[in-house]
Amino acid sequence: MLPVQHRHETWVFRGLLTIFVFFLLMPILWMLSTSFKAPEEVFLKVPTIIPEEPTLRNYMRALTETRILTYLYNGLIVSMTNAALTTVLAALAAYGFAKFRFKGRKSLMFLMISAQMFPYAVLLISLYPFMQRTGLFDTRSGLILAYLVFAMPASIYILFSYIVNLPDELIEAARMDGADEWLILRELILPLLTPGLITVFLYSFMWSWNDLLYSLTLISSETKRTVGPGLLLTFLGEMEQDWGAAMAGSVIVSLPIILAFTFLQRFFVQGLTAGAVK
Amino acid sequence: MARVEIKNVTKSFGATEVLKGLDIDISHGEFVALLGASGCGKSTLLRCIAGLEDLGGGDIRFGNKSVINIAPSKRGAAMVFQSYALYPHKTVAENMGFALRIDGTPKPEIERKVGEAAKILGITPLLNKRPRQLSGGQRQRVAIGRAIVRAPEVFLFDEPLSNLDAELRARMRVELTRLHRRLDATMIYVTHDQVEAMTMADRIVVMEGGHIQQIGTPDDVYARPANIYVAQFIGTPKMNVFKLSSYLHLQKQLPSAVANGGIPHTIGIRPEDIREDASGALKIGATLELSESLGRERLYHGSTVAGDELTIASHKEMSLQVGQPTTVSFNRGQVHMFDEKGIRLDF
Ligand SMILES: Nc1ncnc2c1ncn2[C@@H]1O[C@H](COP(=O)(O)OP(=O)(O)OP(=O)(O)O)[C@@H](O)[C@H]1O
Ligand SMILES: [Mg+2]
Numbered sequence: 001m002l003p004v005q006h007r008h009e010t011w012v013f014r015g016l017l018t019i020f021v022f023f024l025l026m027p028i029l030w031m032l033s034t035s036f037k038a039p040e041e042v043f044l045k046v047p048t049i050i051p052e053e054p055t056l057r058n059y060m061r062a063l064t065e066t067r068i069l070t071y072l073y074n075g076l077i078v079s080m081t082n083a084a085l086t087t088v089l090a091a092l093a094a095y096g097f098a099k100f101r102f103k104g105r106k107s108l109m110f111l112m113i114s115a116q117m118f119p120y121a122v123l124l125i126s127l128y129p130f131m132q133r134t135g136l137f138d139t140r141s142g143l144i145l146a147y148l149v150f151a152m153p154a155s156i157y158i159l160f161s162y163i164v165n166l167p168d169e170l171i172e173a174a175r176m177d178g179a180d181e182w183l184i185l186r187e188l189i190l191p192l193l194t195p196g197l198i199t200v201f202l203y204s205f206m207w208s209w210n211d212l213l214y215s216l217t218l219i220s221s222e223t224k225r226t227v228g229p230g231l232l233l234t235f236l237g238e239m240e241q242d243w244g245a246a247m248a249g250s251v252i253v254s255l256p257i258i259l260a261f262t263f264l265q266r267f268f269v270q271g272l273t274a275g276a277v278k
Numbered sequence: 279m280a281r282v283e284i285k286n287v288t289k290s291f292g293a294t295e296v297l298k299g300l301d302i303d304i305s306h307g308e309f310v311a312l313l314g315a316s317g318c319g320k321s322t323l324l325r326c327i328a329g330l331e332d333l334g335g336g337d338i339r340f341g342n343k344s345v346i347n348i349a350p351s352k353r354g355a356a357m358v359f360q361s362y363a364l365y366p367h368k369t370v371a372e373n374m375g376f377a378l379r380i381d382g383t384p385k386p387e388i389e390r391k392v393g394e395a396a397k398i399l400g401i402t403p404l405l406n407k408r409p410r411q412l413s414g415g416q417r418q419r420v421a422i423g424r425a426i427v428r429a430p431e432v433f434l435f436d437e438p439l440s441n442l443d444a445e446l447r448a449r450m451r452v453e454l455t456r457l458h459r460r461l462d463a464t465m466i467y468v469t470h471d472q473v474e475a476m477t478m479a480d481r482i483v484v485m486e487g488g489h490i491q492q493i494g495t496p497d498d499v500y501a502r503p504a505n506i507y508v509a510q511f512i513g514t515p516k517m518n519v520f521k522l523s524s525y526l527h528l529q530k531q532l533p534s535a536v537a538n539g540g541i542p543h544t545i546g547i548r549p550e551d552i553r554e555d556a557s558g559a560l561k562i563g564a565t566l567e568l569s570e571s572l573g574r575e576r577l578y579h580g581s582t583v584a585g586d587e588l589t590i591a592s593h594k595e596m597s598l599q600v601g602q603p604t605t606v607s608f609n610r611g612q613v614h615m616f617d618e619k620g621i622r623l624d625f
Contacts, residue, residue, distance in 0.1 A: 169363035172330050177377035177424075178351035191367045 031254075035059070035247035042243050058244035059252070066239065068249050070223060071230030075209060076256065078140050078226055082147040083205035086155050087197055089148070094159035095189055099171060109160075116153040123150060124217060131218055138220045146214050151204035158203070162196040163189060198267040202260060209257060227253040280306050280341055280354065280431030280464045282327070287336035289322055296322050298488040299336070304481075306341075309458050309465045311475035314485035315511070320468040321436055323485075327466060328357050328434050340432065351377070355432040356425035360440060362417045364409040364424070370396075371405040374424045395426040398457070415446045422454075426461070435467040439474065451477055472512055476500070484508050506620035509546045515577060515589045517546045517614070520562075524584035528560055532613065536623045543618040549591040551612035554578065558607030564588050565603055 029049070034042055036054040062068055096102075097109050115123075127146050128137075136142030166189070174184045190197070212228040219225055225233070231253060235246040282304040289297040296319045304310050312320045325331040327338055329350035337344050345353045356377075364373050374395060375388040383391075396402045399419040409417055418438060425433055438454075439447045455478050458465055469475055475482045476496040484491040484499060484507075491511075492504035503509035503517075510516045521544050522529045528545070535541050552558075566580035566588075578590040583603075590606065615623040 167361060167363065169359045169361050170365065172350075173357070173359060173363040173424075174365070174376070175330070176328065176350050176355075176357050177428075178380040179376075183380065188365060 031247045031250050034243055035251050037244055039242075039244055058248035061242070061245040062249040062252060066234050066245070066249065067222065067225075067230065068227075068234075068252060071225055071227045072253065074140065074224055074230075075226040075228075075253070078143055078147070078215075079205050079208040079256075081140075082144045082151065082208045083201045085144065086148055086151045086204040087201045090152055090155035090159050090200055091190065091193065091197060092185075093152075093156045094163050095185060097156070098160050098163035098166075099168070112153050113157055114153075115149075116157075120150050121213060124214060127214075128217065137218060138224065140219075140224055143215060143218050143226070144208075146218055147204070147208040147211070150214075151207055155200040155204060158200055159193065159196050162193055166192060195267045198264050202264055205260065206257060281339075282432060282464055282466065283337075283339040284323070284327070285337040285339070287323070287326060287338065288334040289319075289326060289331060290334050295334075296488050297326070297334070300485075300488075300490055302483055302490070302493060304464060304466065306464055307462055309455075309467065309478060309480045311479035311482045312466065312468045312485060313472060313475040313482050313511075314470065316470060318485045319488045320470070320485055324357075324434050324436055324466060324468050327432075328355055329353055330357075351380075353432070354430050355434055356428045356430035357434040358421050358425050358436065358438045360437045362409075362421040362441075364417060364420055366409050369406050369408055370401065370412070370420050370423075373409070373420060374427045376424070377428045391427050391429075392423075395423045398426065398460070399423050414441055414443075415450070418442060418450065422457070426457075431463055433461075433463055433465040435465065437468055437470070439469075440471070447474075454478060472514070476512075484511060486511075502622065503546075503614065504622050506544065506546065506616050509614055509616075509622075513548055515549050515591060517548050518552070518586070518588055519544055519546045519616075520582065520584070520586050524586070525562065525582075528562070531560055532610070532615070533625060536615070536625060538623075540617045540621070540623040542615040542623055544616045544620065546614040546616065547608050547612055549577070549589040550575075552588075552590045552606050552608050554590055554592055554594070554604075554606055556605040556607050558609045560610060560613070561605050561607040562588075563603060564606050565601060566590075567600060 033049055033051060035058050036056075037048075037051045038053055038055050038057070041048060041052060093112075097105060124146075127149065131137040131142045131146070134142075136145060170188065171184055174188050179187065209226075210228065211226075212232065215226045216229040216232075219229070231246070231249050235242065235249070239245060282302075284300055284302040284304075287297055287300045288295065300323060302310070312323060314320050322331060326333055329345065329348065333346055338346055340353060340355070365376065368376065371389075371392050374392045378388045378391060392405070393402070396405055399422060401416065401419050401423060404412060404416060404420070409420065412420065418441075421438070435454075439450050442450060451474060454467075458478075467474075467479065479496060481493060481495055482499050483493050486507055492499055492508045494502070494504075499508055499512050503512060506519060510519065520528075522532070522542055529542075532542055532545070563583035564580055566578045568579040570577045570579070575591050575593050576595065578592065580588050580590075582588050588606070615625070617623055
């Protein structure tokens with residue numbers, strides 16, 4: 001933490017922070033506020049921040065007149081599966097990279113990490129024909145696979161840096177105690193890795209939940225759409241200009257992320273900074 | 279039963295040869311210390327015995343059975359690591375009972391065995407704590423407890439006391455010796471601290487650069503060091519050595535050849551065997567420059583007329599004339615003789 005020495009410096013600091021937070025929170029505030037406004041109030045020349053007559057009608061419309069529940073369902077299936085798979089696979093890969101010496105370990109690791117250097121839109125160019133040829137186009141499994149491709153490198157790297165910091169002697173002690181590799185993974189590595197696992201789970205969940213591009217491109221049927229493209233297409237199309245419902249829909253699809261973060265943020269922050277300071 | 283034989287064991291990491299053909303025969307119930315300077319291969323040898331490293335060549339046998347193809351946990355050996363390597367998320371009791379749980383021991387029996395070991399080590403009140411809530415000394419005990427619970431035939435210790443303060447280390451030395459008597463198990467103990475080796479071990483294996491320099495009882499390696507390396511490595515302050523060609527008058531007083539035909543080349547005298555006056559049979563001219571008090575005794579540092587370094591340890595307070603030439607002396611029985619290659623010669 002920086003020492004803040006003088007009163008006026010404190011105020012400058014606070015001022016900057018306030019502006020920063022304002023820009024950060026403004027869209028969210030606006031979304032929340034609009035979602036409770038009646039249609040007439042949405043289009044007032046001088047906008048109100050706190051709705052004069054708060055109403056739940058926007059939420060009713062969003063839930064009943066759109067397919068938002070389908071999108072939510074699809075989104076949850078895709079994101080949960082992606083997050084779970086990413087976490088498990090990344091943990092296995094990271095354990096292998098961190099604690100086993102095998103030929104080509106470094107180059108393989110480098111290859112995996114370097115996949116991250118490509119913009120994710122570029123990855124899509126090669127994923128698209130792949131999905132079409134393998135029949136995975138317009139399937140949830142295909143989408144999950146695509147997210148996996150993107151989320152794995154960073155996830156492996158995060159978990160790798162955790163596991164590398166676990167002393168070898170710990171694993172050797174377990175081996176002396178008679179534990180086989182699976183037991184070591186289950187009883188030793190995974191429990192000690194919990195903050196890292198939660199970080200990776202949240203990261204990959206968030207990534208797939210918030211994604212627009214992959215889902216928009218790789219899914220074509222209405223019934224398989226996830227929340228991003230679902231909302232976008234709905235409120236740019238049939239329900240154009242219904243800002244109240246659009247905002248209510250946005251609030252609804254943000255809820256899972258907000259909930260997850262509220263419960264797990266302690267681990268998340270801990271996870272991102274772990275290893276930085278011994 | 280748990281005789282441990284190490285036969286011509288070699289081990290390399292890449293191009294570096296770390297163990298260069300070691301032979302040690304350890305009888306059942308013996309406490310053997312592997313002693314040597316940092317990097318000499320002590321830990322590597324211990325890890326080979328444990329099965330955590332594969333051998334480059336040679337054989338390791340426990341009670342007449344080769345163990346080199348047996349998994350570490352199946353060898354009947356337990357290891358206490360320098361870092362303790364306690365499982366941080368498990369309680370002390372879970373740490374100690376982990377091995378038993380893995381091999382399917384019923385729960386009440388695990389509890390009984392863990393309880394027994396905890397009692398021996400005086401850590402019963404700690405059983406429900408986690409490692410990070412313990413002090414260094416307590417962690418040490420838990421690590422030993424984890425080994426005891428498995429009732430191994432062979433205990434392997436890798437510098438288990440090096441993270442403790444001096445007082446605790448002295449106390450744990452006594453406790454480990456007691457434990458050894460009580461458990462009737464073979465113990466192999468790695469250390470670079472000669473006090474630990476001298477006080478606890480039945481026999482000491484002095485290692486250097488992947489070789490064994492000497493195997494013997496503490497008294498043996500101290501009183502009859504096999505070569506100059508051991509002579510200077512064991513004992514503090516270290517033994518004085520003089521090349522005989524620089525001291526012709528001494529050469530005349532000592533045998534020119536010993537029974538086996540060896541020719542004395544270098545002699546060694548321990549600092550505590552040198553008198554600070556001319557009362558001994560063999561005399562050397564010297565100049566003393568510095569004295570240090572260790573409380574019980576004093577150390578005098580200086581050099582001989584031939585320019586060799588000289589250290590004397592004495593209980594007497596002497597009127598030291600710093601920088602004045604003086605004569606020091608010793609008796610023939612206190613002289614260690616070595617040939618040209620540094621190998622010990624006996625009269
Ligand atoms: N896994 C390894 N890979 C490469 N070299 C190694 C490895 N383990 C040990 N060495 C080398 O082998 C030599 C002996 O190491 P070892 O750990 O056995 O020494 P030690 O006698 O236990 O020393 P210390 O008292 O410092 O613990 C050292 O030079 C070390 O650098
Ligand atoms: Mg070592």
